[in-house]
Amino acid sequence: MRLKDKVVFITGAGGGMGREAAIRFAAEGAKIIANDIRGDAVEETVEVIKGKGGEAIAVPGDVAREADVKKAIEIGEGTFGKIDVLYNNAGIMPDEDASVLDMDEAIWDRVFAVNVKGVAFCCKYGIPALIRAGGGSVINVASFVALMGCTVPQDAYTASKGAVIALTRSLAVQFGRKGVRVNAISPGPILTPLLEKLFTDPEKRALRLNRIPLGRFGKPMDVVNVALFLASDESGWINGANIVVDGGITVYYF
Ligand SMILES: NC(=O)c1ccc[n+]([C@@H]2O[C@H](COP(=O)([O-])OP(=O)(O)OC[C@H]3O[C@@H](n4cnc5c(N)ncnc54)[C@H](O)[C@@H]3O)[C@@H](O)[C@H]2O)c1
Numbered sequence: 001m002r003l004k005d006k007v008v009f010i011t012g013a014g015g016g017m018g019r020e021a022a023i024r025f026a027a028e029g030a031k032i033i034a035n036d037i038r039g040d041a042v043e044e045t046v047e048v049i050k051g052k053g054g055e056a057i058a059v060p061g062d063v064a065r066e067a068d069v070k071k072a073i074e075i076g077e078g079t080f081g082k083i084d085v086l087y088n089n090a091g092i093m094p095d096e097d098a099s100v101l102d103m104d105e106a107i108w109d110r111v112f113a114v115n116v117k118g119v120a121f122c123c124k125y126g127i128p129a130l131i132r133a134g135g136g137s138v139i140n141v142a143s144f145v146a147l148m149g150c151t152v153p154q155d156a157y158t159a160s161k162g163a164v165i166a167l168t169r170s171l172a173v174q175f176g177r178k179g180v181r182v183n184a185i186s187p188g189p190i191l192t193p194l195l196e197k198l199f200t201d202p203e204k205r206a207l208r209l210n211r212i213p214l215g216r217f218g219k220p221m222d223v224v225n226v227a228l229f230l231a232s233d234e235s236g237w238i239n240g241a242n243i244v245v246d247g248g249i250t251v252y253y254f
Helices: 016-027 039-051 066-080 105-132 155-178 193-200 202-209 220-231
Strands: 007-010 031-034 055-058 085-088 136-141 180-187 242-245
Touching (some): 007 016, 007 066, 085 105, 105 155, 136 155
Parallel strands (some): 136 180
């Protein structure tokens, strides 16, 4: 078991990649502290884990609200006695996100509140818990869109994920000496509910598929397996990295 005796805090664990990660990590021996803004959904994740003989608790809350994050970390650490891994997975991509020219201030505020402040709050309360545990691993989920331009802009989302990568590097340097590694994963298009809503239009789907050298969209497990590696001691000397999991999109010129 690659995560035996580890306690993992995962945000956005009520669906998509967060739920798959929570279930997979639990199967590798981790105790899971599962957060999501959707209380019912995260309870469901916990029930799935328990049904398979694993250990997990639900700590519902909004990562954009500092008080929610503080409480979730306190409950999680109190229940299992420590936290070894902080997996900052929760993120949003609202339909209204478009070009800077067309967007209302409210969209910028909400996207940055969840995608950037959410990660910062989880680090504010989670990193001290990791230090109390003697060290640990932080995994921040960014996106390939932070690394290249796109003719179909989602400027708030793109800028927010760029901020996540920059914050990852800063934290990796600040907390390395305390035994805390901080890395980012930048997934390409992964077939989860977040993306499937974009693909109801077959033309949009084909346009994107054509840009993927491996010829298929990503699956949640493509990302979760990298996160599993970063959570485990196998990645003990990886710090400040941004691991791109995109089927080769970001190296594709023609
Ligand atoms: N799916 C993709 O193609 C893709 C690509 C690159 C990056 N990502 C990133 O991967 C991460 C997971 O994405 P996904 O595709 O699994 O998304 P998803 O929408 O399927 O799941 C995200 C989960 O986060 C929860 N959530 C949303 N706002 C929250 C909040 N304020 N507080 C707590 N929980 C909240 C949702 O309820 C949901 O369960 C996100 O950060 C996303 O930006 C996704």
